[in-house]
Amino acid sequence: MEKILLLGAEAIAQGAIEGGMSGIYAYPGTPSTEITEYVQNSKSAAARNIHRQWSSNEKTAMEAALGMSYAGKRAMVCMKHVGLNVAADPFINSAITGVNGGLIITVADDPSMHSSQNEQDSRFFGKFAMIPIFEPSNQQEAYDMARDGFQISEKFKTPVMIRITTRLSHSRYGVQVSEFREENLLKLPDDPKQFVLLPAIARNRYRILLNNQINFESSSESSLYNKYIDGENKSLGIVACGISYNYLIENFKNHKCSYPVVKIGQYPVPKILLNKLKSECKKILVLEDGYPFVEEILKGFFDLDIKILGRLDGTLPRDGELNPTLVAIALGIPTKHGLPVPEIVANRPPELCNGCSHRDVYEALNIAMKPFGDKKVFSDIGCYTLGALPPFNAIYSCVDMGASITMAKGAADAGLFPAVAVIGDSTFTHSGITGLLDAVNENSPITVIISDNSAIAMTGGQDSSATGRIKEICAGIGVNPEHIKVVVPLKKNQENMLSILKEELEYKGVSVIIAQRECIQTVTRKKKTAKRG
Amino acid sequence: MKKDIILSGVGGQGILSVASIIGLAAIESGLFVKQAEVHGMSQRGGAVQSHLRISSDEVASDLIPLGEADVILSVEPLESLRYLPYLSSDGWIITNTAPFINISDYPDMNKLLTKIRSYKNVIAINADEIAKRISSPKASNVVILGAASLYLGIPYENLENGIRKLFSKKGDELINMNLTALKAGTGS
Numbered sequence: 001m002e003k004i005l006l007l008g009a010e011a012i013a014q015g016a017i018e019g020g021m022s023g024i025y026a027y028p029g030t031p032s033t034e035i036t037e038y039v040q041n042s043k044s045a046a047a048r049n050i051h052r053q054w055s056s057n058e059k060t061a062m063e064a065a066l067g068m069s070y071a072g073k074r075a076m077v078c079m080k081h082v083g084l085n086v087a088a089d090p091f092i093n094s095a096i097t098g099v100n101g102g103l104i105i106t107v108a109d110d111p112s113m114h115s116s117q118n119e120q121d122s123r124f125f126g127k128f129a130m131i132p133i134f135e136p137s138n139q140q141e142a143y144d145m146a147r148d149g150f151q152i153s154e155k156f157k158t159p160v161m162i163r164i165t166t167r168l169s170h171s172r173y174g175v176q177v178s179e180f181r182e183e184n185l186l187k188l189p190d191d192p193k194q195f196v197l198l199p200a201i202a203r204n205r206y207r208i209l210l211n212n213q214i215n216f217e218s219s220s221e222s223s224l225y226n227k228y229i230d231g232e233n234k235s236l237g238i239v240a241c242g243i244s245y246n247y248l249i250e251n252f253k254n255h256k257c258s259y260p261v262v263k264i265g266q267y268p269v270p271k272i273l274l275n276k277l278k279s280e281c282k283k284i285l286v287l288e289d290g291y292p293f294v295e296e297i298l299k300g301f302f303d304l305d306i307k308i309l310g311r312l313d314g315t316l317p318r319d320g321e322l323n324p325t326l327v328a329i330a331l332g333i334p335t336k337h338g339l340p341v342p343e344i345v346a347n348r349p350p351e352l353c354n355g356c357s358h359r360d361v362y363e364a365l366n367i368a369m370k371p372f373g374d375k376k377v378f379s380d381i382g383c384y385t386l387g388a389l390p391p392f393n394a395i396y397s398c399v400d401m402g403a404s405i406t407m408a409k410g411a412a413d414a415g416l417f418p419a420v421a422v423i424g425d426s427t428f429t430h431s432g433i434t435g436l437l438d439a440v441n442e443n444s445p446i447t448v449i450i451s452d453n454s455a456i457a458m459t460g461g462q463d464s465s466a467t468g469r470i471k472e473i474c475a476g477i478g479v480n481p482e483h484i485k486v487v488v489p490l491k492k493n494q495e496n497m498l499s500i501l502k503e504e505l506e507y508k509g510v511s512v513i514i515a516q517r518e519c520i521q522t523v524t525r526k527k528k529t530a531k532r533g
Numbered sequence: 534m535k536k537d538i539i540l541s542g543v544g545g546q547g548i549l550s551v552a553s554i555i556g557l558a559a560i561e562s563g564l565f566v567k568q569a570e571v572h573g574m575s576q577r578g579g580a581v582q583s584h585l586r587i588s589s590d591e592v593a594s595d596l597i598p599l600g601e602a603d604v605i606l607s608v609e610p611l612e613s614l615r616y617l618p619y620l621s622s623d624g625w626i627i628t629n630t631a632p633f634i635n636i637s638d639y640p641d642m643n644k645l646l647t648k649i650r651s652y653k654n655v656i657a658i659n660a661d662e663i664a665k666r667i668s669s670p671k672a673s674n675v676v677i678l679g680a681a682s683l684y685l686g687i688p689y690e691n692l693e694n695g696i697r698k699l700f701s702k703k704g705d706e707l708i709n710m711n712l713t714a715l716k717a718g719t720g721s
Contacts, residue, residue, distance in 0.1 A: 005556060005566065030572055114571060171569035171595035172556065243595070250594035324598040336600025338620040344640045344648055345614045348543065350579030351635065386577065460572075 003174030008164055011139040011175050012106055013038035015146030020181040022073035022101070023051035025061035027430065028459035029080030030115040031169035032108035036078055037460070048183065051075075054456075056465045057401070057430040062087035062105070066094050069103040069159075070195055072187030074150045081109040081120050086401065086431070088125070094159045095129040096197060096205045100189045102150030103159040108169050111289050111321035115458075117381075117400065119319065121290035126161040126267065130209055132216045133161045133267040134225065135242035139173040141225060141265060147178065156215055165289045167321065168243045217268050225265025228273045233258045236331075237281030239274070240264070241294055243322075244287035250324040251333050259331075269294060278306055285330060286310040289322050351386060357517035358384040360489035360497075361422070361451045362392040368501035369394075372418055378411070380404035380432070382424035383458045383519075384451050395422055402431030408446045409439045418447055418505045425452040429465040433473060436510070440478040445508040447501075450474075451489070453519035461522045474512045483507060489515040534564075535588040536686045537597040539616045542608035543633045544581050547674035550699065551606065552583045554678060557695035558687045559587045567592040578635050580612055587686065606681045608660070608674050609633045610645055625654040627681040629673055631661035656680055663717050672714035679718020689719075 006014060013035045016024065026036040039045045039052045051068070055061035058079045065075035079087060084107050091105060107122040126133035134149065136142035145162055153160045193201050220226055238257065240248050241264045249255040260280055262273045277284060284306060286295040295310040309315040315330045316322070328335045352359050361384070369376065379385060379395035380403060387394040397407055404421040412419040423432050428450050439446055452470055456462040466473060474484050485500045487493060497515070504511035538555065540548040552568050559566045570583040584597045599618050605626045607613035613628035620626070630646060632639065649657055660676035669675075675696070682689055696711045 005560065005568075034572070167569060167595050170572055171567060173567045173592070173595075174560075174565065246593045246595065250598060255591070255593050323596050324594045328598070336598070336621070337618060338600045338602070338624070339617040339652070341617055342614055342648055344645060345611060346636055346638045346640060348578075348580040348611070348636055350544070350577035353577065383577065458577075 003176050005172050006139055006143070006175045007034055007170060007172050008136070008139050008142045008168035009034035009108070009170070010038045011143040012146040012162065012164070013042070014175070014177060015143040016076045016104065017042060017045050017048070017050065018178060018180045019147040019150045020074050020183045021050060021076055021150065022048075022183045023065065023068045023075045024078065025051070025055050025065045025075065026078040027055055027058050027061055027083060028456050028462045029083045029108075030459055031110060031166040032078045032080045032083070032106065033459045033462070034169065035106060044180070054462055054465075058083040058087040059090060062090040062094070065103060066090060066097070069099045069101040070189060071101065073101040073184045074103070075101065076104045076106060076146070078106045079108070080116065081107055081122050082116060082118065082400065083107070084122055084125050091125065092129050093197060095131050095209055096202055097195045098157045098205065098208065099153055099159055100187070100194070101184050102153035104146065104149040104153060104162055105159055106146070106162045106164070109163065109165045109290055111165055114166055117398070119290065121293055122161070122163050123267065123290065123293045126163065129159075129161075130213060131158050131160055132156070132219060133163055135163045135265055135267070136168065136225075137242050137245040137263065137265060139168070139171070139175050142168065143175045143177065145225070147181075152219070156212055156219075158209070158212060158216075163242070165243055165321065167289070213268070217271065220266050220268050220270045221272050223266040223270070226270040226273060227263045228276055229257065229261040229263060231258050231260040234260065234280050235283070237262070237277040237284045239277070239284060239286045239294060239298070241286075241288040244289050244327070247322050247324040247327045248287055251328045251331065264294065269297060274298070281306075283307045283309060285315060287316070287322060287327060349389060351389070352383060353520050355520040356383070357453050357489045357515065357519070358387060358451050360491060360494070360517075361449060361515045362387045362394045364489070364494055364497040364501060365420070365422070365449065366392065366394050368498055368505060369420070372505070376416060376418060377420045377422060378404045378407045379422045380424065380427045382427055383453075384422060384424055387422065401427055402435055405432050405435035405439065405446070405448055408448070409435065409442075409444045412444045412446050417445060419445065420505070421446060421448045423448065423450055424457075425450060425454060425467065425470055426456040426464040428470065429473075433477065436474065436479070436512070437477045439510050443509050447504050447507075447511045447513065450512060450514045452514050452516040453522075454516070455519040455522045457519045457521065461519060461525060470514055474514075479510050479512050483509060483511045484514070485512070486514045486516060489517050534686055535586070535590075536604065537602045538585040538587070538604045538606055538685065539597060539602045539619055540583040540585060540606050541612040541616055542581060542674070543612065543635070544578050546608045546633065548581060548583055548608055551608075551674050551678050552585050553699050554675070554692060554695040555585055555587070555685060555687070557698045558691035561691045561694055562687050564589055564687075565592050567595055569595040580615060582616060604681060604684050606677060608677055610649060610657070611639065613649060623654065625656065625681075625684050626652055627656045627677065627684065629660040629677050630657050631659050631673065658718070660718065664714060667713050667717050669710045669714050672711055675711045675714040676718035679715040680720070682715070682719055
């Protein structure tokens, strides 16, 4: 069968469909978005009626996937690394309950923070939950791991994690695909208490998880994804996790590394292979795209009589993603350098599109805030975060999904006035509603601007959860309807917007201003589709 | 054989389409293709790049190592210089000269074009003008691909087939427009 070109993300999606998945649950987040989108556009997924709508946030997605697993069917939940922070409660506890139908949690990390607030390493979360982790080094492995992952999950009755990074997710290569496996039938758990985490039951479930660790370890020892690859030069041993294996072999003729290598694709780390490496080499270099996760594990009990090189001792940079040149430098292999970037090359950072509704919101807000001074506007995650940059310089915080409202409230509790929050419609439904409820309950003097472009725009224009219902939600949780204002952010409405802002900024209670105008990219896309159809 | 190509431009200028065309063409030639790109932020008028690696053997790294790129294929002049650290000593810069000015400190065009032409192997053409002339104003990206077609190690016919495959669902008119743009870029 011919190979097909697939992004790493797409390979996981294709593997999951062929692996007999009945549902995929997710919230958009770069670099994981494409996994769900592939399933949404897949004919085979449609034919099988695989659940494939977006969830409001990663926690609801994780819980729904667990619910599908409870019912005996196979589910995958996808997110970016910080999305796992949101899903952490059900994630950690799904390891305690264990699964019924196979459950895969796919997390896409973002070393070098190409589009994220940090570069946290999800392998720590996998270890924290004490479940098997799969980390592909290429698109074929990504496909295989997703396809086989459900069976491994069902064999050990545990959720499993697949961890990828941006460079694999957004890179295309040929993948050999296989046949479709059947989905599971609806089948309830044998043990009626399996999912009830009352302490007495949970203690028992936890012991089951602890006893399973030895099974996960032996699975790693015999895993196809963990390999010992011999090399003649024993002066150095190399441990290469996931995609870093590619960067390593890139530096050698015929992709044959002259040092012995332990390639890691499944965790817990394979003890037997690592001990073999230790017995042959006096120094070990650890290559991993992310935090020094394996490096710290090895340093812990090896450091006595063997030197561990990596990010912690300066052989590799402590932060940022790896690449073949960094690996070459670490190995002392001569590297090539092209030419320096000339000074004439000015920076070209991302910016809001021409015609974007957020532009009109910020232009009005900046005028309205002038009498109050700067640093009083808290914001959130979305296209509108670009309001922190010139020409707007309008916002002063962006920390995590929903934090705009709650930070404004906390600052107001401290006495800051006015305290303004700028949040998007999708971020609001993701995790802004509960923060607004807190503010309503204390009648906090905050002004919340929901810049509603009716889309999850930055990630490519996915549907927002509550389009057309934002005003009702705000009224429903108790915001005084006299202080919920709806405007259409356009230049011609600026005077109206300014008078509303003035009134609501001065109001010493909760104000919500909904600035509603559809994302210009979505509008353009809809027009194109309509023309074609 | 191997060809490491860096595609560069501004978000929205169609470098991913060019990458897809080359990728499909390379597969037809029986070559291995690995192509890395950036999503998300890249839609928003910022600098974007794609690493496209073509080889007769399996490709390892998704990222091109520094100093290994055989071609920098750029749809925008300022962007043609941003990835110079990747260019090999004999590598080619093939770029559009029509600027996309969305920053306040965009350099003076004369200085920029002089700088571009100061490098060893350069092809710099006004793809926007050529595209307009053949009534395909949105196809500058494919015009540049045409200009680069001799330097990619892939038969020209395969690039044409790549265009046919990529736009197969979008109708003959669009396909022909792009085929014309490709030809126009070759200068013949």
